[in-house]
Each structure stands twice: as C-alpha cells, then as structure tokens.
Amino acid sequence: MQAKKRYLLVSAGVCALLLVYAWTLRVAELQTRLSHRPPAGPEPPAPRPYLEGAEQEEDGPLLQHQHTSPRERRDVHKNIYKSRRCRMDTCFDFARCQRAFRVYVYPPARGEAVSESYRKVLAAVDESPYRTRDPAEACLFLLSVDTLDRDQLSPQYVPDVRARIQALPLWNEGRNHLVFNLYSGTWPDYTEDLGFDVGQAMLAKASVDVENFRPRFDVSIPLFSKEHPQKGGERGRLTANGVPPARKYQLVFKGKRYLTGIGSETRNALYHIHNGEDMILLTTCKHGKDWEKHKDGRCDRDNEEYVRFDYQELLHNSTFCLVPRGRRLGSFRFLEALQAACIPVLLSNGWELPFSEVIDWNKAAIIGDERLLLQVPSITRSVDADHILALRQQTQFLWDSYFSSVSKIVLTTLEIIRDRIHTHMSRSRLMWNALPGGLYTLPQFSTEPTLFPFYYGLLGKAPQQEFTAVIQAVSPLQSPLQPILKLIIAVAKSKFCAQIVVLWNCEKPSPPRSKWPPVPVPLTVIQGERKTMSGRFFPHDVIRTDAVLSLDEDSVLSTNEVDFAFIVWRSFPERIVGYPARSHYWDGGKRRWGYTSKWTNEYSMVLTGAAFYHRYYNYLYTHYLPTRLLAMVDELANCEDILMNFLVSAVTKLSPIKVTQKKQYKETMMQQGSKSSRWADPDHFAQRQSCMNAFAGWFGFMPLLHSQLRLDPVLFKDQVSILRKKYRDIERL
Template identity: 25%
Template sequence: MNRRLSVGGDEGASRVISLQLDRPQRIHLIGIRLRGFVLKLLIVLIVIVVIVAFSLPSFSGVLNEELYPRHGPLSFRDAGENEACSWTLGSDEVRLAETKRILASVRRDLLNAARQLEAVNLQYESLSKQLADKKNELKAVQLEIEEAHLLQKELRDKNNVRVFLPLAPPQRSAVLDARLPRGSSLETAFDFSRCSVAGGFRLYVYDTDKTTRREIAQRYIRHFRNRVEWTEDASIACIFVAVVDEYTDVTSLQYFRSGTNHILLNIGWKPLVNVSNAMVISPEFAKSAYRNDFDIAMYLNVPEYSENEWQHLPQLLPYFRKYFLSYSGVPLSDSFNLKEQLESIAKSASESGDEVLFELNCTTSSEPLALCHDAEYRGALLDDSMFVLLFTSQSSDSSWQFQLRLLEALMHGAVPIVVSLSAPLPLSGLVDWRLATYCIAPQRLPELYFVLRSFAPSDVLEMRRKGRFFLQNYLANTKVIAATLMAAQRQRIGVPGAEHVPSPSVPLFGLSFISPRLVPAGPPHFEEEYLGPPEAPHNSPSFTHNFTSLQLYSSYLWNEFGASLGVSLEYLTVEPPFPSQTEFDDGASFGFRPISPGSGVEFSAAIGGNRPREQFTVLLLTYRRDSVLYASLERLNNLPYLNKVVVVWNNPEDPSGHAWPRLHVPVHFVKASNNSLNNRFIPYDQIETEAVLSLDDDIDLKQHEIIFAFRVWREQRTKVVGFPARHHARYGTEMFYNSNHTCQYSMILTGAAFIHKAYMYIYTYRMPEVIRAKVDELMNCEDLAMNFLVSHITRQPPIKTTSKWTLRCATCSEMLSQDLSHFTERHECIRFFTRVYGYNPLLFSQFRVDSVLFKTRLPPNHQKCFKYV
C-alpha cells in the first residue's frame, strides 16, 4: 500500500513521502480505526438515551405497563405503592376459564394445522397418483416405441419379392401319349400341362349314354357337375370323368386320347379292358391289372346321399357282441386248409367261452367268395359280430365281393380282419386302414384267435370309430365318393384344393358394415390393468398350407379331419410350433414377441408363447337387446390383441338410428339371413384371424380374463377354451345335461369361449345336417353341438379357465336359458347328438387353468402375471 503524507515546507511548498507498508501492518491499522469508530458511536447512543429518559417523566410507567400488562386480578408485574399485595393469583374459576381459553385456542390451531396437513396429503396423493399414471403412460409409450421398432424391423427384413403366377408346365402332344405303354407311372402318363397349380384343376364330365346302369351313373354325374371345378369346355379341362361299365367302349369317348387324364368309374361287375393310361375306379381288377399310383379299388354301387343315413348305422356301444368272430361265404380253394384252420379257431374260442360263427355252405353258388343270404341277413350277422374275416380272391387283384364285404363290415361296426397283406383297400396310400382294419397273412390264421384276444377294449372301440369315420367321409354314398375322388386326384398330381370361399357377410347398414352413428366409448367399468401393448390390426396369415397339406398334413387331413372337403382350408388347427430359440434368432422376421426375463411386468409387455404374434376376433351374436349390446361393446374398448369385432345381427328387423360406441378397432355389423343360433359359427369372411372369441351379447367378462384365456388358447388351439363349464351325467338309464358345480366337466359353453375358425367351417359345411336342424328346431344347443364336434375330431376335452362358473346378466330382462324348457331340451340334445355320432364323443377334464403365479407368494420386487387370475 502506498501512503502519501503531506509535509509542510517553506513557501507553502509540499512534498510527498511514500511509505511502503507490509500486509500485517495494514490490517492492524484498519482494526485500530474501526475500534475507535465503534466507541464513538456507543457514547453517542448512551447520551441520547439519558436525555430522553429525563425529558419524559411518564416513560417509566408506560414501559412498566408494556412489559407487565394487566390480566384481571392476575398480574405478573411489580405491585404498585397502593396495592396491598405484590402478587394476586385470583380464584380457581378464573384460572380454569383461562386454561379453557388457552385449550380452545390450541385446539383451533391444531384443527387448522390438521386441515392444512390433510390438504397437503391430498395434494401429495394426487401428485403420487399422477406420477404413477405418468410412469405407466411413459412405460406404455416406451412399449409402443419398441413395438414400432419391431414392426419396422419386420418390414425391413421382409423379402418383398414380386411374385407372379408360375409358368405353365410344358405342353405335350397326342403323339407322345400314343407311345406311352400301358402301366407307365403317373409322372410319365399324366399330362401335367393341363393342370397348373395356379387354379388349373378343371373337370369335364361325359354324358351318361355310355353305360347300362343309367340311374346310378346319373347320380354320380350330377354330383361331379355340381362341383366348382366342373367346366363344359373340354379344351381347358384337367380331368375327364366318365361313368362306364364292362359294356362301354371307352376308346369311343370323344377326348379319350389313349386315356390321358381320364378317370373311369366302373359301376359294372366285371373289370374294364383297353383302358390304356386312364385311371380306373372300380371294385373289380383282373390279375396284375391294378396300378397303385393310378387306380383306386372301391365299391361304387352305393346309395344316394341322405341326411338320415346315420339312422342305419349301429352305435359303438355296447362293446361285447354275440359273436367274437364270424364269416359267411363260399370258402376259397383248400390251398391252405381253410376249413381246418377255422375249426381250430372255433375250438380255441369255445374253450375260452367265446362264440364264433363260420358259415361255409350257405349258398349254392360255386363262385369263389360268393356272398351268402341277402343283405339284411348279412347285416344282422355283422351287427352281432365283433370281428369279421375278409378273404381276397386268388384269381384277381380285387373283387367286388371283397369290396362289398368291407363296406358292409364298416356299415355294421364289425372290425374287418383282412386275411391278406397285399389286398388293395379303398384309397390306399391316403387313408391309413391300419386304424380301422387288421391285416394278417393267411399263414397266421391258426394264431389269429390269440392275436385278437389280446386287443384292448379301447383299441377295438377306436377301430370301430375309425371305420365309421372312413365310411361316412369317403365311402357311404355317391356324394362323398365324388368329392373323395377329386380330393384324391388333386393330392396325386399336387394341385391344392379349390380356393375356400368363406361365407359372405351381408352388411347391416346398406353397403357398410360400420354404423353411421358412432359415439366415444365410456370409461372402463373395472380397475385398469396393463395387459399388453397397443397394436395395429394384424390378420392371421391365411392359406399358407395349400401345398404342405398335400404331403406334410396329408395323414392328419385324411385320417382325422376329413380330407374330402374339396377346398383349401384357410387355417389349419395343427400347425406345429417353432423351435424355442427361433424367437431369439430370427424371431423378429417371423413376428415373434419374446417375453424378457422377469415376472408380471415383463410378461404383460409381450404376447410371448411358442408362436408368432397373433390377434383374435370377437364374434357377438345379438337379438333385440341394444342396450345390453352397447354395454358389451364398451367393455371391449382398448382390449389388447383384439383384431376386430363382428356383431351378428340375428334380429330380422333393421336397427333404428341407434348410436354405437367407437372402439379402438373396427366393429362390423353382419346381417343374418334368419334368426338361427347356428349363425354363431358361420365362418364369415370378415373373420380374418384363427382365434375367434365367441360371445353372447349379455356376457360380462373382464379384460384380464379375456387376455388370459387367449394366451391359454394359443397353447391349446385345437380345443375349446373358455369359462362356463358344464358336464353330462347319467341318471338311471338316460344321459342328462348338468350345470351343477362338480369336480369334472366335459363342455365349455360357447357364449364365452375361444375356438379355431377351422371348426366353424366344419360346423357349417361338414357336420351332419340333422344336428344344425335340431338346433334350429329347439332354438337351443348350438354350444353343445360345437363341443360334440371338436371332441369328435380331437378326442380331447375342452379347457376351463379361471374360477367363473356361471356368467349372469343382471340387466337382461329376457334370456333363453331362463325358459322352463331350456334344460329339458338340452337333455334331448345330448341324447340325439349321441345317436347321430354313434357314440358320445365328450370327454371329461378334472382341472382348470389359472395363471402361473396365481396365489403364489412373491417377493416385493416381483409382480404376478395377472392381478386376479
């Protein structure tokens, strides 16, 4: 610091002396100056106070009053000169009043504080809830972003190749056909150029003037011409069909061309000759004339189709019949001592208490394998037989007697025992006859009784059931034979079935399926639970098995499902799941949504499972209950994995100007042609998913219950999966429908159940017509009919989810189930359906399905899969 000191000098001159001071000296100097200033200020204040005190004589009294105020007789100040006592405490009443006053004041303060605290708590709770909601919203947005990224990756990885119709097979000339020797293989003798896989299976049918059996020929021709493949233009035909007999000159057929692409139905009693490269369908084939990949051995003189043909078929039960084994007919040559071997079988059976019947001298005909008695007698014998022997002719590949005996055995529920390992059975190579017959070498006849006696009762009953299945689907009448032959030919040449035309949906609102009046849906009527990410509508890939159904799924379709449908199915129920690691490898390209490791939070964020992502369609059947329907639609708003809602309007009257709720997915109203409960299972073209949630309009299901049932169905898609369970029970000699609480069930009511769309097609177009007629007659039992159908196809029981037993509608004034005759009609339905199928296919289940962590004690950092199920 530089200080400048002025030093006086001569003549007023001054000079400046600069002194350089160090830092401690400067600080000490400043402290001295501050202390001096404070001391001076204190002296001034003391002087001022003294002056004021002596200039104001009443100051001491005022100060004393302010410091010690009076509160009645009680005072805490010094007593004055005139007061008798320096402390006056007052009476008890005064002290009590003062205490109460203080207490009231404190209470008021506490109440005010409590109100303020309550307001703060409410504000805190509101903010906490908003925080939780915002966190959930943020999580939902993050999941939407993740879902969008996955969808973007799927679209980016998808190989968007322009696909055109395939090139037609190379043309071939008639000269080549003439050069091909008879007996050539199908791949050389058949002209594939006329049958493109892209819808080139056209059918040309010749007239009936080529046979002497005009009546049966006319029936076959009518059924062939009723098919969608039929054409009158022979130039575009793939297959040429002619109904002929042994007197027909097949070479005179206009487009015969060495028999190329021709199918000849032989309704005569003798084998055909000069067929060249034509495919022959006949019960009779001469020795070495039958060609495995060309011909089909089958009895063709069958009756016309009748919806009541089930009445002529026996029931599968009782298991035991009068005769363990039977045979009635002319014996074969004694090349392997048939009579002696049959006598040996009869002796063994007699010793075991079984009865057999062998009639070898029952006719005057000397023709080998000649039939005995008339059809009625033979039928009665077969009705009483568990097993029946079938012998083949040694002079021919196939005989009409053998094919007729096989047909009669199936018609009467006797298990055929074919004494041959090479007999050409109908549709061999397509139908697995091992499921319905037992083939044995002739040399094993002495061992036959021992073999048959070892069969388990369940095996015998299943062989009876399969025999009836093959009969009704492929052999019973002219209609199914015509359909079967076309399906078999398609399979042989590798052309898929005709495109399945689903039932057309008629829009309810003029030309539109969507109501012209829509209003926003109301708030949810239940506690919200995060059940899955929002998704855009995603249809199930359709017709992806057109070609694999010809080979990979061929056995299932022919032996379990019924392959004579004549169409390509939109979806198959038995599509195999992917390997588990697929969802982590190429999963995104296939649409997988894997679940991250964790518990409920991670579980609800993705659909997971063993299959790619998929959605479901809600099918609602309604009739004159607009307000109930409105509430049901509102409950579906924002439901995850929902593709579409299809409302079947069973009311013959058009809707009034009623407004319907606007959901997050389209709601399509379909106008039914009539008021029928069968409309519930029509495979409408508006349904574009495999999974269908069938709902009554009065069913109140929570969204978490629906999503859980959907997840269960994805793993058990061949079954009916739902909520209300029922069972059948026997009382006395009759079977009854039962809705009481029980520990086993056999049916799931389809008023709240997931089913596969393929079953809807079978129900509408393949199930016996008399069952649908019974449903219309009683206005009841459509749910029982669907349960019978699915159990008949799968031989498995349905699956019940959650603990719900009955779903009641509190706001419904009228319900079909409340009618007094409701249960009586359902008893009748169970008995009637059993007679139609020949047995009761319903199977019992003794468990229900809940989510994995249901009622499981979890650590605090884990969450259950669902809150309530």
C-alpha cells in the same frame, strides 16, 4: 502324340462329312414326298389306339400297320403304352383344373336304370363342394351310366355301356373322367375286364390287382354292399377312451367255401387252422344252385359246424378277423372287420388295398401271404397287447374317417385326386393317418401339420400365448355405458389379448375411432364385408393368433374369466372352451332332436357367445360346410353357434369344455333382452330345434357328445384366504 491328334482330327472331319451327306439325302427324300402329296382335303381319321381289354376291330392298329409309315407306327405304339400305363402327367389335362377343382356329372338319359349303390355315389358327388353343373368349368367328369356292376350274370348289369360312353360329347378317350366299379368280369374267370374301353379315364375300383393298377392314377376303393349307408354310418365298436378287454376268440372267419375255380385254394384250406376253441374258421359249401354236384367229403361236416356259430357274435368277440380273398380279391369281410374293431388279417395276394396311396395299412391290419396260411396262428399270437390296442384304435379311426358311408368313400376318392392335381397343396401322410383325417384337414388352410390344433400334442408344439377377440356387433353405439364398450375394456386388460376385432354388422355405419374406448391393444373394426350370421366365423386375414375368443356384443365377462378360459383352452386347443352351455336330447315322441337351455348336470354345446376355439375352425366352417346350411343360418339369423358346435364335435369326436358355472350369463342376457334381442324372441328356441335336426340330417348322424366336466380355478370356493386365489374375481361373480 502329335500324330495321334492328327488322326483324331481327321476322324472327326470324316464323321462330320458323313452326317452332312446323310442329312442331304433326308432332305431330298422329304422334298420328293412333298412333291407327290395329294391335293388338300379332309384328314383321314387318326389311328385308334389299342387299349388293354378292348376288342380289336377290323380296322384296328394291327391292320393299319400294313399301310402306315414307321413314324405313325411308333405313334400308335406310344398311344398303346400310354393307355395301359397312364399317369397323371401323361393322361390328364391339368389345364382344366387351373381355376378350381370341380366335378361334372353327366345328366342321365331318359329311362336310364341306376342301381341303389350308384345312386348313392352320384348323391355324394352332388352334395360335395366340388359339384358343378357347367361342363366348361369342370376338372373331372363322372358318368351317369351305372358302371358299378360289370358282371354279366348280375341283374344290375347295364348293357350297351360301351356305345353309350363313346357317344358322350366330352368323353375324349376318357381323359379327365372318373369311372367307379365294384364288380368286374364274370364266372368262371372273374377278370378285371369291364366290358368297355376305359381308355385314359381314371378307375375308382374295388378288388383291383396290383398288376393292373396304375399307381397315382387309379384309386383302389373298398367293396361295399348295397346296404352301406349313404351318409353317417354306424360308429365303430371301440370306444375312444376305454381300454378294451381281452376278447374270447383269437381269430375268426365265417363265409363261403368255393369247391372249384378262382378263390378256392385259400378257403378250402382254412380247416387246417380251425381248432374250435380260439381259432374259429367256418366255411360252407351250401351256396349256388348245383353245389351238391361238386361237394367233397368235408362239406356236410363243415355245413354242420357253420350253423353252430353266430357271425356277429364271432365278429365282435375276436381280436383278429381273417379276410381271405373270394372270387375276387376284395371281400365284404374287410369293412365288417374294421367297424367291429377286429384287426383284419389279409390273405389276398396281389390286392391293391383301398386308398393305399394315402393310408398306411401296416398300422391297422396284418398283411399275410396266402402261401403261408399255416403260419397265421403263430403270427397273431406273437402280437403283444400294446400293439393290439394300437391296431384296433387305428381300425376305428379309418372306419369313421373314410369307410363308414358311401359319401366318405366317394369324398376320399375325390380328395386323393385333388391332392394329385394340386401337389403344392397336398396333405401329408400324417394328416391322412392321424385324427381327424384327410377329409377334415383342408390343405387350402395349410400343408404344415403344426398349424392344425389336432397335431400339437403329437408334434410336441404348444399353442401360442396370445388370442384375438372377435366381437359380433349388431346394435348401434348410443351410450358410453353399453355392454360392448365394457366388454372391450375387460378383454383388453387380459395379458394374453393380442388384438380385438369388431365385426360391425349393424345397419348404421360404425362410429369413428374416437367413440371406441382407448385400449392397450390394437382394435380393428371390419364393416360391410360379411353382414350375415355365418360371417362371424369368416377367416379374416387380420386374425393371426391360434386362439379366437368369440363374443356377442352383450356378453358379460371379467378379465379373470377371460384369462382362466384361455389357460384352459391352451390345454385343449382342438375343442371349444367357454362359458354358456346348452344341451341336446332325443324326443322319442316326436322322433326328432330337441334343444334345451335348462341347467342340468350335462351339456353338449358351449355357445360361441363367449368361447375360445382355434382359428382353423373359421376356415373349416366357411369352406367345408355346404352353402345351403350357411344360407339357412343367415336366413334365420340364428343357429350359427349350434352349427359350429356340430362341426367341431364331428371333427374331434369330443365334447366341448365348460369353464366355471357362470349361471348369471343367461339371467343377464334375459334382463338386457329387448324386442330386438334374439333372446327375447319367442320363436328363438323353436328355430334352434329345427336347426338341430337339419344339421343332423346333413351330417348323417348326431355328432354332439354329452359331458359332465366343468373346470374351475384351483381353490375356487375353498375356505381359504381370497389372497391365495389366482382368479379371485371369478368367485365374487
């Protein structure tokens, strides 16, 4: 035992001596190199990394290896690997994004040609809340050079892109740059080569192959046509609450058949599952200039069958829609199927699906295998009715949330990148895959789904039992009989009231606390911070309850009315619930939207002069809506309530809820109107009509929905004893 220890100690000592000797030789070698170093001067240019898809120049890295040290060669190989396998932690400068997430678009060169599709992309970025015109504060850079179509045979192909990009002063090998692309490569290979060196830039690319896709760095986007709308877009074909009837066809497809080359295998075999009854798979060879030179024995029969069926009729009357690969992995059929509530059956092996980083496509599509084409009919027939309905509903959610317009596609791309940068504030998969979607759930508010009203039912959470009343005050206190003082007393008596906040937006200073009525709940006066109409929806830190009761200073509500409205809101926490209702209509003669306060059987807005809503909408209103809309509201001193209704309806795809009739609300306001009251202003309704159209223009569609629902207390107006009625004061009013 002792001998073994001695041998170990001797061995360790010998190893230590050898290490010291080697280190001495290394130091001597370095000193020799330093003594022969040439005089100081300009440093030679750094070796240019060889990037995937780039041409090797004569002075490229492979030749430089003959004259470089082993250490420099290792650095070159490291850069090669880095560019090919970029990730956020290796090819992105997070220091640029410490202050905020801002996107800078390079100014276009004089006479620069830009396609209609790329113009829509740039417009979407320009209207986003992240746009900056100062490159010094930019986190992300976007090219003004059109890179969407890199097919050299396309009329939209832009030459000399490589030289123009390399000449950009901030290019820096593509670091912190985002490059959009729809088409890459050309006939006959259709590779993913863009014709220029992307370097360390992120790619937002359609039809991307999983082998070339850099996970959590690139973004896969859908292939969209030049007719795809800039904003808004058409709604999906499936209504929100209707159970869809069984469709005529089980599986359909109508498209080109490629006789040779890439993409021909799957489409040339579709005739095997076409039965002419519930499986309608139609292809045509009749495309291209020389199709007749290559046509096979089935072409004439296929072309005949092809013209017998209308594509739109097939699309909207089938349960499943086949989406096979074309020349490229992606296809226009993908978005067409989503919009039509036709469940996509994807046959495109190796395709990185659009926004797959955040979207769970198993909830909206059937992902097949091109090699198992003959199994597709049995697979679709095995899906039960409940699963079909769930899949179709999810197609509509995804279409409306992320794909119905170019703006939504671009904003989704930016939000995915933003989540990567600010990982501590990134959205969960639930937020991306459930209503209202990632674009409407701002993580700056919270990353906890239970704090958003949309997920209460899904997560089994009930709203809080209390509310905060927020009263907009614009008139000075001159009499103890003023409506605002009566309103404070009535609201404070509610057993659900946690606190009252008065937004003092009057030019005169707020009165001392002794002038306000004594109430059993905390009363806070906020003055001088937000003297604007939009300021009434600012997310003040003092508001801690889920529910906010928004009130005008001259609102007339009883305690019973407040209590009943709050009870109703707790059943519909994602909506606006309140008393004064208004409606919109389409004026065909003037080709514009109109606003009306007439009492009818329908309404589409509940004004925030007396309404409950979730406090998250304060945050969304302030931080999501563009400054130009908020500035318009402030300049007019009007329409902030309409804008809030637009926002909530756009998010929820639902109408607000009116409680009880409250007919005297309008009459009381008119009686109390004065020269300073906006209700007495003859231009009031004209301004509100203009607001409606400006808001609809920004959203790209009309989000307001009509409703005929009105909720009254149980036994309201029934011929029973008043003592049996819980909210008996409402009937007396």
